[in-house]
Amino acid sequence: MLNTLNNFSKNILQNFQSLSLLLARLAVAYGFYEPAISKWKDIDGIASWFGTMGIPFPTLNAYMTASTELLGVVLLTLGLFTRLISLPLMVVMVVAIMTVHLAHGFSAGNNGFEIPLYYLLFLFIFASHGAGKFSMDYFLFDKNS
Amino acid sequence: MRLKDFYLELSVLFNYFQSFSLLFVRAVLAYGFFEPALTKWRNFDTTIEWFDSLGIPFASFATLLTASVEIMGVVFLTLGLFTRLITIPLMLVMLIATLTVHLSHGFSVGNNGFEIPLYYFLFLFLLASHGAGKFSLDFLVFGKKR
Numbered sequence: 001m002l003n004t005l006n007n008f009s010k011n012i013l014q015n016f017q018s019l020s021l022l023l024a025r026l027a028v029a030y031g032f033y034e035p036a037i038s039k040w041k042d043i044d045g046i047a048s049w050f051g052t053m054g055i056p057f058p059t060l061n062a063y064m065t066a067s068t069e070l071l072g073v074v075l076l077t078l079g080l081f082t083r084l085i086s087l088p089l090m091v092v093m094v095v096a097i098m099t100v101h102l103a104h105g106f107s108a109g110n111n112g113f114e115i116p117l118y119y120l121l122f123l124f125i126f127a128s129h130g131a132g133k134f135s136m137d138y139f140l141f142d143k144n145s
Numbered sequence: 146m147r148l149k150d151f152y153l154e155l156s157v158l159f160n161y162f163q164s165f166s167l168l169f170v171r172a173v174l175a176y177g178f179f180e181p182a183l184t185k186w187r188n189f190d191t192t193i194e195w196f197d198s199l200g201i202p203f204a205s206f207a208t209l210l211t212a213s214v215e216i217m218g219v220v221f222l223t224l225g226l227f228t229r230l231i232t233i234p235l236m237l238v239m240l241i242a243t244l245t246v247h248l249s250h251g252f253s254v255g256n257n258g259f260e261i262p263l264y265y266f267l268f269l270f271l272l273a274s275h276g277a278g279k280f281s282l283d284f285l286v287f288g289k290k291r
Contacts, residue, residue: 005230006283006287010229010276014276015274017275019274020267023267027264083159084155108260109255115254121268122264122268124165125271127166128162129275137152140152141152141153
């Protein structure tokens with residue numbers, strides 16, 4: 001009985017894999033949009049902020065982070081090189097957690113590491129599962145494999 | 146075509162981490178549902194009044210249902226047991242929470258907006274469609290045969 005129920009739900013819900021990946025990608029792209037734009041608008045301020053946190057080569061890292069985030073917005077929306085862009089974005093999230101959020105605990109209300117952790121998990125899902133069928137990756141790389 | 150070969154090789158390598166990512170997502174979601182579930186059980190009557198004030202019909206029944214779904218979610222998501230079955234009512238809970246509480250506050254968490262329930266909804270949707278992965282009771286109980 002349970003076996004039948006499990007197989008039944010599996011057969012139906014499996015069809016939604018690509019849709020769930022698409023929606024998650026769009027949400028994460030939207031989430032990176034504001035931080036990316038605000039970094040580009042005030043890149044010198046970001047560089048000195050990075051410097052005060054003890055991040056080495058603050059100017060270089062400010063540009064790298066801002067570029068990764070902006071590239072992430074575009075590539076995650078298109079689903080292009082999804083697995084590749086997920087890795088540096090995960091690094092950005094880990095660094096953000098360690099340098100800014102960890103000291104504030106978990107809860108998002110307290111600027112804790114809740115939200116960057118969720119992003120890290122989404123990106124880990126994208127890296128390991130790919131972008132799904134509704135993506136440029138699927139048209140370019142996956143069609144015959 | 147080198148790029149294509151590279152990306153396909155990369156995909157094969159990264160695919161090995163699918164079950165890990167699903168396990169982490171399940172653990173974090175279970176942790177996230179733990180506090181709301183416990184709060185609802187501890188302050189059961191206050192939660193009923195709160196639900197009633199939000200205009201939710203059959204408030205006491207809805208409270209019992211929500212608190213049960215959430216505490217079951219904590220247990221089942223941790224174990225990876227009946228993962229697909231429990232994600233559906235949990236998605237419903239998130240949807241109702243968004244509509245009744247968070248939507249009017251906009252998106253941002255800082256303002257109690259629908260950002261976090263949206264992320265939870267998306268995580269649950271990913272689990273519903275992809276299953277619990279290999280590090281789960283689902284795989285032990287149901288997965289091996291097929």
